[in-house]
Amino acid sequence: MAHRFAGVSAVRDGLNGVQYLADEGIAGVVYLADRLVKPVLVEGPAGTGKTQLAKSTAEMCGARLIRLQCYEGIDESKALYEWNYKKQLMRIQAESQTWDEVSEDIFSEEFLLTRPLLEAIRATEPVVLLIDEVDRVEVEAEALLLEVLSDYQVSIPELGTVEATQIPLVFLTSNNTRELSESLKRRCLYLYIDYPDLDREREIVLTKVPDISQSLADEVARIVRSVRQLELKKSPSVSETLDWARTLVLLGVEHVDAETAAETVHVLLKYRSDIDKALKELSAGDAPGSGLPR
């Protein structure tokens, strides 16, 4: 099978081209996913661009994105396929045929409703399959995914096995609210997207927020890094950083000082106690307890 990407740097440039700034690790795993024909399990704190990675990859490859949003209680009929009962009923009632003809007929593809997983397998054009928040399904329901993930096929008892005409790129995201089963993890490549480092975050702000000055972007990135070092209930995510940067630009701020930070920090942090803590820590230059991290 033809490979999608020539090399790691090609992936990286491609993602940059669709405004997703990938680091070595991210680009490397996407490249390997293509070469090894394996799904990618993406984990990391909320708001670091896990879902966006799948979207951007689809955009980069010019592929259609098929998304399966997971939730507690998801089952076969929502993830894989379902028979269209109403249509089957109508077919049975429509004209009197022999039993054999009808029973043959109502389990044909015409009466099959495809759900995201089957759709991704049957697609003839290139697709990227995104299985979002896979940690929300119960352990038992994970088994639904296994056949698709390892063999890229779906078995339908009445029809037989549907094999993929083209191998989709598959991304699974997880917020790590529970441990995924070993069998699922074994079938996937693993990618952990952490908060970006200072330079990358600055680049992200510069790319995503139009009209922001270099110096403001730098300040934003540095303050966010300092805030993330505090022990907070919820550290600011990349999307919150971007919201904050946009807010500052809209307010016409050119330089963040303590007052502006205090007025706008609620965009960045969402808990009262976190906000208090951040304001206290950041306005005291020489905070007690700060010192060389050991």
Next chain:
Amino acid sequence: MTVQAARGPAPPGAAGAALLGLLGGFIAELRRAGLPVSLTEHLDAAEAVRHVPLEDRAALKCALAATLVKHHAHRQAFETAFEVYFSLRGPQFVPSDGAWADADLAGARDPRLEGPGGEPLGDEDLARMLFAALLGGDQERLRAGARRAVQRYAGMEPGRPVGGAYYLYRTLRNLGLEALLERLLETVQDEAERPLTPLEERLARDEMEARIDQLRKEIEAEIRRRLVADRGVEAMARTLRKPLPTDVEFMHATREDMEALRKVIGPLTRKLAARLASRRHHRSRGVLDFRRTIRRSLSYGGVPAEPQFRYKRPAKPEIMVIADISGSVAAFARFTLHLVYAISSHFAKVRSFVFIDGLDEVTDLFEASEDIAEAVHRVNTSADVVWVDGHSDYGHALGVFWERYGPSITAKTTIMILGDARNNYHASETWVMAELQRKARRIFWLNPEPRSYWDTGDSIMSTYSAHCDGTFEVRTLRHLERFVEQTF
């Protein structure tokens, strides 16, 4: 950095076999460090390595991490093993044409590190160079400086049976990083046109701390490289192997371990809470309630059309935590309190008491603050727990507890006692335990020491455990997690 992996393009034949052997050793080491690496993953890694350029160390690392490490908490162990296995310089791994290895060991002939006349740098020059590199954030020079500093100060000799920490300490002492940080900050102050605001000062400090931390990491890496070269991979991997954060023993945790523990406890409690909640959820459907089904069937003319179930009411116990927070077991108490409060929504009420030889209630501290970590910290500073001499006295603490809070114990109360039961030969006051057991629903004792140490020295565990509904050896976060899951 890339030079040690630069051994030509992808390896057919003998070199390929050598690489596979190396990979096998690496994976064996990962398994020894506690990572569950399956055979499939081993095969995947071998396959993945074929697709990345081997001279690119970062790409190799990424490929191995993606195929072998499926859990973020395992990442640190992977990094350590990778550093050891893929920066090979031991004599048995030096390639045949590898004069570079010896030259490198003796100290890189880096022109930037030498004075104008080719003389080696003096102490002052080195310090100045590091200072400039830190101030300018110059990665290349920082690395070169770190390498030089190790060579100069660590005093490493081949075959000396000393751990890396010793060399690290020697190097850092000579560099005086604390003073360096202050000097850097002063320079930043001086260079600014106007005095820095507190916010700017804080940002500058964070930036410089990050850079100095980078320097420290470079120095550690350099020391490790040299040690690997000296002792060989296996020995080094054994020395550096550290338990995963969830397997670190509370009693022997170093400061770094504590840091790692603090990082994992948040996600861990969240996961635990989700698991407890979903278990409640799934249990909600009970057995058929025959009496009510018949009663309801009367409205359908005696047809039991609407079956009724006896729903289980989730038990919501009241929890009382009594924790020993004397030096030896403080860390254990801290993490347990953190965990109990993080899942406190599953309990009707949580009250917490801490003691050393006196006892104090600290429930208020937790209820006043939204931030558990903060509250745990405040417990250590503001609770009044010293009665006489600040050595654990379980007998007296239990006595005080019974006297003051005994009346509020009900049949719904579950009591958890945290401590090592090392009583410093004071009176045990066992009768309190007997009373507590009689009055409370359940009473558990969580001991951070291994079972084999119980009842040795001044530990009087069995005296107390006679009156407990369960005693648990809780040495690590993993044990703690298992206890909570089994019990509640």
